Amino acid sequence: MGISYWGPFADAIGGGDDHEGFANRQMRDGQWSNGEWSSRFPSDAHVGFRAECTCGWHGEELFPPTDEGEEAADDAWSEQHLQGLIDAEARKHSVRADRLLRWMKDVRQAALKTEPDSNVLGGERLTERSRGFGDALEQLGKFLEQQAREQR
Numbered sequence: 001m002g003i004s005y006w007g008p009f010a011d012a013i014g015g016g017d018d019h020e021g022f023a024n025r026q027m028r029d030g031q032w033s034n035g036e037w038s039s040r041f042p043s044d045a046h047v048g049f050r051a052e053c054t055c056g057w058h059g060e061e062l063f064p065p066t067d068e069g070e071e072a073a074d075d076a077w078s079e080q081h082l083q084g085l086i087d088a089e090a091r092k093h094s095v096r097a098d099r100l101l102r103w104m105k106d107v108r109q110a111a112l113k114t115e116p117d118s119n120v121l122g123g124e125r126l127t128e129r130s131r132g133f134g135d136a137l138e139q140l141g142k143f144l145e146q147q148a149r150e151q152r
């Protein structure tokens with residue numbers, strides 16, 4: 001029914017089981033539908049959405065009873081609740097730069113693909129996707145350099 005998180009640290013924060021986000025509908029009489037769509041909670045009788053999580057957390061803001069409002073409530077769950085859980089878990093871990101450099105090298109060898117191109121020296125160039133990926137790896141390298149400079 002809702003949104004489950006399966007990204008980094010999902011297991012540690014219980015992202016797949018403990019925290020499922022959804023846009024809870026508030027009905028005209030003030031009741032919350034809690035994900036129920038029925039004759040008790042018809043699809044045209046809600047006055048707004050708020051961000052809610054199966055762990056009990058909920059946002060404060062009431063969003064409009066529109067598709068955009070529902071999306072905004074989903075986004076609010078992600079930004080106001082889920083991201084804080086991920087950040088707190090991520091702060092417990094650090095990765096040494098030498099491990100990141102080794103990972104970057106492995107990824108570069110495994111993921112960067114070339115295609116024939118008679119217009120360039122050597123007769124081949126990186127595919128468009130690989131160029132984008134290579135740019136991302138280069139940015140990560142610059143980030144590591146910057147971190148090293150700041151820590152001197």
Ligand SMILES: [Zn+2]
Binds near residue numbers: 019053057
């Ligand atoms: Zn939660």
